Amino acid sequence: xxxxxxxxxxxxxxxxxxxxxxxxxxxxxxxxxxxxxxxxxxxxxxxxxxxxxxxxxxxxxxxxxxxxxxxxxxxxxxxxxxxxxxxxxxxxxxxxxxxxxxxxxxxxxxxxxxxxxxxxxxxxxxxxxxxxxxxxxxxxxxxxxxxxxxxxxxxxxxxxxxxxxxxxxxxxxxxxxxxxxxxxxxxxxxxxxxxxxxxxxxxxxxxxxxxxxxxxxxxxxxxxxxxxxxxxxxxxxxxxxxxxxxxxxxxxxxxxxxxxxxxxxxxxxxxxxxxxxxxxxxxxxxxxxxxxxxxxxxxxxxxxxxxxx
Numbered sequence: 001x002x003x004x005x006x007x008x009x010x011x012x013x014x015x016x017x018x019x020x021x022x023x024x025x026x027x028x029x030x031x032x033x034x035x036x037x038x039x040x041x042x043x044x045x046x047x048x049x050x051x052x053x054x055x056x057x058x059x060x061x062x063x064x065x066x067x068x069x070x071x072x073x074x075x076x077x078x079x080x081x082x083x084x085x086x087x088x089x090x091x092x093x094x095x096x097x098x099x100x101x102x103x104x105x106x107x108x109x110x111x112x113x114x115x116x117x118x119x120x121x122x123x124x125x126x127x128x129x130x131x132x133x134x135x136x137x138x139x140x141x142x143x144x145x146x147x148x149x150x151x152x153x154x155x156x157x158x159x160x161x162x163x164x165x166x167x168x169x170x171x172x173x174x175x176x177x178x179x180x181x182x183x184x185x186x187x188x189x190x191x192x193x194x195x196x197x198x199x200x201x202x203x204x205x206x207x208x209x210x211x212x213x214x215x216x217x218x219x220x221x222x223x224x225x226x227x228x229x230x231x232x233x234x235x236x237x238x239x240x241x242x243x244x245x246x247x248x249x250x251x252x253x254x255x256x257x258x259x260x261x262x263x264x265x266x267x268x269x270x271x272x273x274x275x276x277x278x279x280x281x282x283x284x285x286x287x288x289x290x291x292x293x294x295x296x297x298x299x300x301x302x303x304x305x306x307x308x309x
Contacts, residue, residue: 024125028133029141036103039137043096043146047153050088054157077175081158084174085184088157089150093192096146100138104206105217107134108303128300131207135296138203143192151185187274191256194279198252201288204295211302248288255279 033039108131158174165172206221213220229242256279279285 021129025129025133025136028125028130029137032107032134032137036107038099039096039103039142040145042099043092043142043149046092046095047149050091051153051157051160054160074175077173078177078180080174081177081180082184082187084158085150085154085181085188088154089146089188089192092150092153093143093146093195096142100142100203101206102218104134104138104203105210105221108207108210108299109213109217126300127304128297131211131296131300131303134207135200135203135292138207139196139200143196147189147192150188190276194252194256194276194285197280197285197289200292201295202248204292204299208295208299208302211299252279252282252285255282 158176161174162176209221210217225245229239229245232241233239256274256276258275258278
């Protein structure tokens with residue numbers, strides 16, 4: 001780790017006024033992006049590649065001479081606008097999720113392995129605040145970065161495509177509608193927020209593993225998820241663990257889809273007829289947040305005493 005990039009004067013006391021605490025937390029978050037540049041580089045590279053596809057692609061798997069394609073009704077073309085927003089954001093988000101997974105499993109482990117933890121513990125910053133900063137980076141800052149990147153890059157790609165429609169005769173598959181676009185962005189922001197809340201205990205558990213294990217945190221995190229369900233089935237002929245893992249992986253999205261409202265294409269509500277209230281008020285969501293708080297506390301306590309020296 002390169003400690004020379006850190007401005008020690010910019011790290012105020014962690015115990016003090018709320019303003020000083022907030023400044024310390026912001027500095028710790030900036031430190032994570034200094035030391036783990038892949039957190040912002042990977043989403044930015046994917047967004048740039050998606051824009052390049054929009055600029056240089058010669059077709060979108062449609063026949064330009066197909067009169068049915070060239071005469072899509074306005075409602076379908078606006079729905080296509082919302083669908084491209086969703087797909088565009090999800091591609092960037094999935095790449096960022098992979099990077100964040102390895103980051104959370106590695107960040108606390110690496111600082112013990114390279115002994116940089118001795119330097120960071122010499123600063124007046126508590127273990128709890130350090131762990132909290134890493135948690136906020138993984139569960140809040142990176143998803144917000146994904147949202148901003150997806151919004152900006154999708155707009156640029158849409159402008160480029162409209163220019164190609166006008167100048168190069170590309171098929172006009174997407175119609176611009178400001179209200180539909182804003183609704184799509186609101187849905188993506190809500191979905192990213194819901195995702196951050198739902199997967200918060202997984203992020204906290206990964207930080208605890210990173211703080212606790214002495215080697216191979218990725219193996220320690222993944223092997224129990226495979227071995228324990230197999231063990232349960234072989235010896236007890238039950239599958240409670242596997243059912244829990246599946247539910248915790250994507251159960252909130254099944255609940256979100258139970259909106260109970262039929263899709264009305266004339267009102268262009270393809271992405272908004274979802275059970276947002278039920279998803280955000282789900283007891284399992286809030287129980288998971290409580291579990292995340294407990295796991296973060298445990299990670300901070302383990303970091304306090306585990307330095308492998």
